[in-house]
Amino acid sequence: MMSDFHEFHDELRTVARELLGKAGAAAVEWPALTRAGWTGLETADEFDGAAATFTEIAILLEEIGRAAARTPYPAVVATGIGALNLLEPSTRRDAVLRETVAGTALPVAVLAGDMVPAAGGETACAGTGGIVPTFELVQTGPEYLLSGAADYVLEAPSATVLLVPAHAADGTPGIAVVEPGVTGLEVTEQPVVDETRSFGRVTAHDVALTPQSFQLFAPGTPQPLRHLYDRAALAVACDSLGVAAAMVDATVDYTRVREQFGRPIGSFQAVKHACADMLVDLTVARQLVTAALSAMAEGAPEVGRAVSMAKSFTGEAAVRVAGQAMQLHGGIGYTWESGIHRYLKRATLDRTLYGSPTAHRRELAARYR
Structure with a gap:
């Protein structure tokens, strides 16, 4: 399904690449993203947003992966705004949306990064299946x-606002809107291999909330928690796609100018084959991510399967491409100055975030039992 904003996709990608390129290895300033309208891209007109879709968000997520950028934007739009848009309209929800568009709030949904939804809509641990x-x-x-x-x-x-998926005593699912720092709530940083992103363990010990802090999902929303996990997993797949694209471009450019035995190394057959393999991985990954985005935009019943296919393949492909890029760069590829290590570490984390390839393939296989 073609988005109403389809004609602006190329321009959006160009602007995003330019904006992210200015930051380099430093963190992207949040006010810059707010001024560019990124925080309101997928919010409704009534909140001063652009009323775009996740298809447009995916372009930005891919460019963030391509730049290996340091920014909380993927978490805010994929889980935070995604969760808020699933809730019933209310004063509290609407206020957080307006603050997010204005750039004064950074809402993040509390979704465990080492989990993947299992068949039937339950949430299973990616490592153990429990x-x-x-x-x-x-x-x-x-x-x-x-x-x-x-x-x-x-x-x-x-995060300035934590959106905690929870069940009330009667089993009603919803989102608890919690401010960090309240009594009983702890956010403990957890170190990971990728230095461009931050993670934390969120623990709640009898955190007292008012009834207004518990927001219900809009009526008729099928498996909202599953939708959030699919959305988060697809966002990571977009990031992996950007990482792989950056490594393919960097490697092709390097092999054109790096000479050995008086000729560019890109003219050697073994190097050509390696670059061709990288391009095949990138092409297949792009097709799978595009198919998953289309399924999500259309609300297709098999969106979970499409997301699992995209996430499992793209996660592994990005690691292969980044590893091959490091090898084809030779000795300089292993140096700190080359920057390739940032992409390899990012791809390695992407591979397991919101479900490893094994976990997603187990989910795919379960459908045929």
Whole structure:
């Protein structure tokens, strides 16, 4: 399905590449993204947004991966705004959306990065396949008490608003809107191999909330938590796609100018074959990501399968491409100055974030049992 903004995609990609290129290895300034309108791209007109779709967001996510940029933007748009858009309209929800568009709020949904939805809509641990309990709300008089924990929550240390998926005592699913720093809530940073992103463990010990802080999902929303995980996984696949594209371009450019035995190394057959393999990986990955984006835009019933196919293949492909890029760059590829290590580390983390290839393939295989 073609987006209403399709004619602006090339311009959006060009502007994004230019903006991210200015930051280099430094963190991208959040006000710059706000001024560019990125924070309001997928929000409705009533919140001063552009009312675009996740298809346009995917372009930005790919460019962020291409630049290996340091920014909480992927977590904010993929999980934060994604969760807010699934909720029933309310004063609290609308206020957070407006603040996000204005750049004064950074909402992040508390989704464990080492989880992947299993068949049937349950949330299974990617490493063991076991069922992981969600956060729970217990009503005590006029208040709710929130308890639970989640590991490797992307950009949790940077969030100004935490959106915690939880079930009320009667089983009603929703989102608890929590401010970091409240009594009983802890966000502990967790180190990872990729220095361009931050993760945290979110733990709630009987956090007291008002009834207004628990927001229900809009009626008729099928498996909202599953939708959020699919959205998060697809966002990571877009990032992996950008990483792979950057490494293909960098390697082709390098092999054209690097000479050995009086000729460019790109003229050697072995190097040509290696670059061709990288391009094949990138091409297949792009096709799978595009198919998953189309399925999500159309609300197709098999969107979960399309996302698992894109995430499992693209995650592995990006690691292969980055590893091949490092090898084809020769000795300089192993130096700190080359910057290729940043892409290899980012691809390595992307491969396991929101479900490893094995976990997603297990999910795909389960559909045929």
